[in-house]
Amino acid sequence: METPFEIFLSAPPGLEPLLQQEVAEAGFDAPELAPGGVVTRGGWPEVWRANLCLRGAGRVLVRFAEFRAFHLAQLDKRARKLDWGAVLPKGAACRVDVTCRNSKIYHDRAARARIAGAIEAFGGTVSPEGALRVMARIEDDLVTLSLDTSGELLHRRGWKEAVGKAPLRETLAALFLRASGYDGSEPVVDPMCGSGTFVIEAAQWAAGMAPGRARDFAFEDLPSFRAGEFATLKAETDVPGREAGLREAGLLFHGSDRDDGAIRGATANAERAGVADLCRFRRAAISDLERPEGTPGLVMVNPPYGARIGDRKLLFGLYGSLGAVLKERFAGWRLGMVTSDGGLAKATGLDLRAGPPVAFGGLTVKLYQAEL
Ligand SMILES: C[S@@+](CC[C@H](N)C(=O)[O-])C[C@H]1O[C@@H](n2cnc3c(N)ncnc32)[C@H](O)[C@@H]1O
Structure with a gap:
């Protein structure tokens, strides 16, 4: 994957500017507002740091591919051409979520089957229970593929076993x-x-x-993960x-x-x-x-x-x-x-x-x- 790539940090709609402020203070590159979150750019160490250190982000997505597709056969062909091995581990168990908007490809399920087919051709398995999550957004005929690097939502810090009647995230x-x-x-x-x-x-x-000090992240299972480097980052930031x-x-x-x-x-x-x-x-x-x-x-x-x-x-x-x-x-x-x-x-x-x-x-x- 070419670095830097786009990193999307989700926030509850209405609170994006506050997350943007946090992301800027934490020294990430030029965070921009987007609906439902904030976009910055960086490499894998920034992805690890965002997951580990940001208090307001709900999840951290990496945008790993973008291409135009006007019909399903084109989506199929382009999805199969992607270097999935740069993003997913061999034998990855994935879940694929697709949303189509304002595009010639309008059938979420049919689009999902094409992307799932490409992942299976690479050697992965696709099921709703998959531990890794690939997300495709097809908007104005532009396909954007993202990978959820957080896994469990980030409000799950790993310390809340006892929950009250209506706990806040x-x-x-x-x-x-x-x-x-x-x-x-x-x-x-x-x-x-x-x-x-x-x-x-x-x-x-x-x-x-660091808010993520006591939990695991999906990125730890990716081929891009370097455990030693992450341990150093953890020691420095926490x-x-x-x-x-x-x-x-x-x-x-x-x-x-x-x-x-x-x-x-x-x-x-x-x-x-x-x-x-x-x-x-x-x-x-x-x-x-x-x-x-x-x-x-x-x-x-x-x-x-x-x-x-x-x-x-x-x-x-x-x-x-x-x-x-x-x-x-x-x-x-x-x-x-x-x-x-x-x-x-x-x-x-x-x-x-x-x-x-x-x-x-x-x-x-x-x-x-x-x-x-
Ligand atoms: C919506 S919950 C708060 C949840 C909390 N922010 C969390 O994240 O777990 C409201 C809390 O107010 C407490 N409460 C209700 N009446 C109260 C009172 N008169 N004095 C003190 N606490 C009260 C309830 O026991 C309940 O735990």
Whole structure:
């Protein structure tokens, strides 16, 4: 494969600019916005680094081929001509996904069969359970082939065994933290922390721990993978050891929840994520929320909302108490609140700014921000 190639980093629609900001800060080449993500260019080491280090990317795709095809026989011929061995391992088990739009080839399944045929001719197998995923987009008669280098979605950091009732994806949590102005240098409090997503994500970020440090990636099975080089990259980019300094400086991350099970789960998750020393979890209802000592920081919260948990009428009272407690005890702090229900957000009585709508779990959520 010719280097540099295009690398696509997916983000929830609406949050692409935040991912673009992260990708630029992380030193990737000229990241550009695209629908549903960000495009940069690089070689395999950039692909490994993007998977390992970016907190907001949902998956990392490598665009490995692009050609025109106006009918299925042409697609078949051109797909068979590709150097599959440069991208896929011998005997690769693949899944192939195809979308056709505004093209003479309009039949997804027929196009998929042609691409699958080319992979099989190379010696691979194709089935919906394949571990590797090849994606073809046929748009305006242009065929773009991509390979998913992440495998499991990147919000699966490898530490969340205990999940609460409605856990937030880590990638989404990281983008909402960023949208709220978090940069790893202030305390974070989540008073309805559930499985601890915001708290743990913020603590790892502050400690300089790579989000992908505890998981595997699909790229490790590709012929382009060089294990020694990746191990060096991992050692260079994942720099814990900052925890002690953070603790001494009093930078801590606090989660509370009224549910005992949530607190047990969040505590175990923080342990597995390597940030137990930086996190403080406590069972407490919103009415018992305490302001941590020290400099003000960020309250980050994802309260229950009707369509997912509980009853909307009761929730008005809960949002009202949240607003009152924050106003009374958290002067000087900032709030970032994620909810799908604008009416409930308003019930906090806080002067909120709403962010763009973001699709999550079959609903549309927004980040509401306020100065407390
Ligand atoms: C949507 S979940 C939060 C999920 C969390 N962000 C995560 O990623 O796991 C809302 C949480 O609010 C908690 N909760 C509901 N009412 C509460 C109250 N009055 N005081 C404190 N926590 C409460 C629930 O136990 C639940 O864990």
